[in-house]
């Protein structure tokens with residue numbers, strides 16, 4: 001008996017020690033040193049564990065807040081929290097404690113946040129206006145019990161610049177009375193014309209608009225969709241805002257809509273529409289026109305924009321992954337990063353009003369040094385050494401007869417892994433080819449040459465390429481087209497060069513820069 005007792009004591013002591021070591025190990029990991037293989041150096045990624053959509057984007061008192069779908073327990077999706085970080089320049093982020101954690105009403109799914117300047121909610125306690133977050137509750141028990149009403153909307157408020165949050169006692173503020181299985185992702189904004197709040201959320205195959213005077217009582221005002229030509233489902237993470245059309249007095253409302261499937265190169269993707277919003281519902285400028293993707297790459301999803309930006313810029317950030325493989329990508333301590341914050345504008349083109357995107361101007365401050373300002377004499381052959389991250393701006397001039405083999409800019413390493421970013425004039429398409437860019441066996445949906453239809457204007461095409469350790473963002477012709485893709489080379493890419501065959505196109509601009517890390 002006593003031997004058994006001793007054995008049990010030893011066993012319990014060993015188990016306790018293992019548990020402590022395990023906790024120790026997890027806490028050191030949660031700090032994140034941002035030097036792990038594939039860890040982005042320009043982009044936001046969580047210190048550790050799983051992240052998906054950006055949430056609660058709002059500017060207040062000198063800080064851009066970035067909340068995000070976060071599971072602090074693992075590197076795959078799980079009980080959703082809102083992680084939190086702040087930045088004064090949209091590039092250097094300070095991590096803050098988890099802002100919202102699951103409670104008896106459910107997990108905390110995607111949503112938005114506003115500054116309640118006039119204290120319409122009555123949540124203000126001190127001299128500063130409260131921040132109010134509106135999100136979707138997801139009741140896992142309800143889902144498991146095969147109910148249909150497990151998603152509903154809740155709010156929370158903060159009176160200390162977003163540092164601590166109190167959930168509203170009257171939650172849910174929009175219950176799920178109709179039993180709608182997909183009923184989520186609230187985007188609230190101030191509708192100045194009528195001095196009230198407006199909100200849009202996604203319901204499986206359409207959007208619903210709501211209105212409120214106090215952020216607590218909401219009434220539905222209108223719907224958008226379903227669309228006969230919706231490429232996929234479910235509809236998720238909508239956003240709606242008004243923008244001037246550059247160079248005119250015109251304004252347009254712009255609607256962003258993420259689709260869980262049917263993206264331009266497979267998997268999840270984000271559409272945009274321009275049109276009118278009368279405070280009640282949105283009407284597209286071209287209801288039967290072709291659909292327009294915000295980004296043609298595979299890795300820009302669930303992107304939304306900041307509320308309350310002081311200089312009136314419309315600033316966007318997206319989740320740089322794709323639900324087809326997000327939970328399998330080969331990072332070990334954390335999963336996923338955000339895109340660079342981008343400024344959105346509208347431009348009138350021969351094809352109608354288009355959404356244009358560029359990295360925020362603050363980004364220019366990350367320049368370390370110029371690597372090259374002239375292409376090499378034999379541009380197809382010579383490679384230049386570099387260390388990520390890198391930015392390149394290149395303008396290609398097509399031959400007069402338009403005949404030129406596919407060409408572009410590439411990154412590679414000594415293992416013959418390569419990432420190509422190019423233009424195929426014959427097929428009229430821009431492409432990013434990550435077929436041989438490194439690890440890809442974690443998902444059949446990862447490797448591939450991904451394309452975007454594009455016709456060079458006036459015989460020229462300009463690429464702005466921003467390459468981080470495991471992602472590339474391509475902006476064509478000052479942001480008329482964007483493509484965002486991730487990659488996971490076995491060794492860091494350390495050479496760049498132009499690629500093509502035969503006579504190269506002319507080059508009227510060539511500027512390659514190395515960039516500083518935002519995490520050092």
Ligand code: FRU
Pocket residue numbers: 052053069080109110136184185236237302
């Ligand atoms: C989009 C999404 C949202 C949902 C969240 C859950 O990626 O599916 O619709 O709120 O992720 O984490």
